[in-house]
Amino acid sequence: MCEECDKSQDGQEQLHRLRHSLAHIMAEAVLELRPNAKLAFGPPVEFGFYYDFDFGGEPLGEADLPEIEKRMELILRKNAPFERGEMPLAEALAWFEERGETYKAEYARELVETGKAGGGSLSFYTSGGFTDMCEGPHLERTGQVPRGCFKLDRISGSYWRGDEKRPMLTRIYALAFASKDELKDYIARRKLAMERDHRKLGDELDLFIQDADVGVGFPLWMPNGTVLRDELEKWAKEEEFLAGFQRVTTPSVARGALYLRSGHLPYYKDSMFPPMLVDENDEYYLRPMNCPHHHKVYAARPRSYRELPLRLAEYGNDFRYEKHGSLSGLLRVRAMTMNDAHIYCTPEQVEEEFHSVIQMYQKYYAHLRLGNFRVRLSLHDPDSDKFVADHEAWDQSETAVRQVLHNLGVAYEEERGEAAFYGPKVDIQIKNLMGREETVSTCQLDFVMAERFDLTYADRDGQRKRPYILHRAPLSTHERMISFLIEFYGGAFPTWMAPVQVRLVPVSADFAPYAAELQERLCGDFFRVETDDSEESFNKKIRNAVTRKIPNVWVVGAKEQEDRTVTWRRYCVKEQVTVAFDKAFDALKDMRAARAMDNFADTALPLG
């Protein structure tokens, strides 16, 4: 239950004990308020701990948290020891039955049946008047809990054993750290992080909106946000061109027959919008992904091995009926645009193609300076019916993908049951500000669809053979990628992406003509420039430019006009420099051409 904690380090070990112990204390306090509540699980987690309860008909609200905290303090003051005990299964079950602890009883049975409970007996910890089945470890005494080191955070729901068909429990989350100061630090950092929430910044910087009449999960991209999409897309198209991809354009709607053939209808119907009935018995669907369309492009002509690898790319619009409660800003939407491509290749080409794709995402991530991700090798689960049954193919393809990661020296974690139904994949997982982890990029090896779509190529020996298919989306969807970029950059984009690349600020109206001349030069070279010709005070103009997080502010006044210079004020950089306009213009062009990440300190001052 405690995988989240790294037990190898002493401090972590102690923190783990602390959180684990506090979970017991909290349960004891909660039981004082709700004696009939049933206990479920109460493990330590990344920033504290939680405990799940079934309150039956007498739920608890956030208003009750202070009372629980107060009772916890009283319990801690008693300085009771944590004492370990053991019970054989039968005795434990009787003990649970007496107390109506059905969840604990279920888990006890499972522990013994699966052999996880050593010697068939179960360990219990008692502190004061509270006893809980628990593996431990714990502190020695409740008095070892530092004063003020924890805080009950929030209440939410969770399913028993994570299964939506089983009872919904009430989860109380608490923050807990080794000291009061560390707790305060964490709370302060979390508050600061919230300032970078992409939904908040998206609104403040006019990047995107959502409208109830349009529908939830259907973001409307404002002009500023559309610049971000367009710049990413432009970059991707260049990279894909250089990597030998060809672009295709396919519709966002298709007949049901297409998804029956692909297998998406039986597998993913719940995640698709319901069909539109056109004529009799002719159903059309909004597409949840582009793959089947691309397969049809492949299938449209007889293919030769000479054409392979055939790489078809499209920034495709897709629609998924995500559950209402899982929608969140741009992070999880129902309409998205994906940096998609499918690579059709021979078995011999699989590793090299996969290798190149992973290198492409490494290039993107390094350039964008996204470092806070983990690589997941998503494997199938032989015990699940979610995956196509072909053990040999799974074996081969998983081995091939693992080999690619190994050859590239990529650090990764393997996870069972996370594969696509048609093959293994490599996923790039990023956590957002709230700690919610989502897949951004993915690269999948597909050994199924070529068969389903009867895709073939004529090989050197004249035989018709099945290609392998790689599905890849290194830049994810615009929606998800940009949500992470907004938060990671705090809304301060590098010049090449920035919605407004330069704002000209004349010191007074007298210098408007000079500013206009500069603006015309810059716009003529396709720079996104605007001049602040408002009648605000100069200070206010500077403030406005800064709060809009515009990367380059060029101030022009009397001396600039006379010397044909600009005073270049970079976003959040104190030093500024007055340079000849031509020189500044050239520097700007260089930054754009290199897609310089001038929103980072090391490249913040292009002129040294």
Next chain:
RNA sequence: GCUGGCGUAGCUCAGUAGGUAGAGCAGCUGACUUGUAAUCAGCAGGUCGGGGGUUCGAUUCCCUUCGCCAGCUCCA
């Protein structure tokens, strides 16, 4: 979809123990013409998320619905 919480002006928030609401910022108008993060004044802006109920009267109480937030489930 489920559990809990929250919806007052474009934004951030105040307020009403039931008697139809107020500030700052943003916007508009005017004055000021400014050298590095908020010049001053005036004006305008809200069926207090929507619908129903209780009441002489509802933004306030009740029901319902929509939206938002956190978590669970699910997923790019």
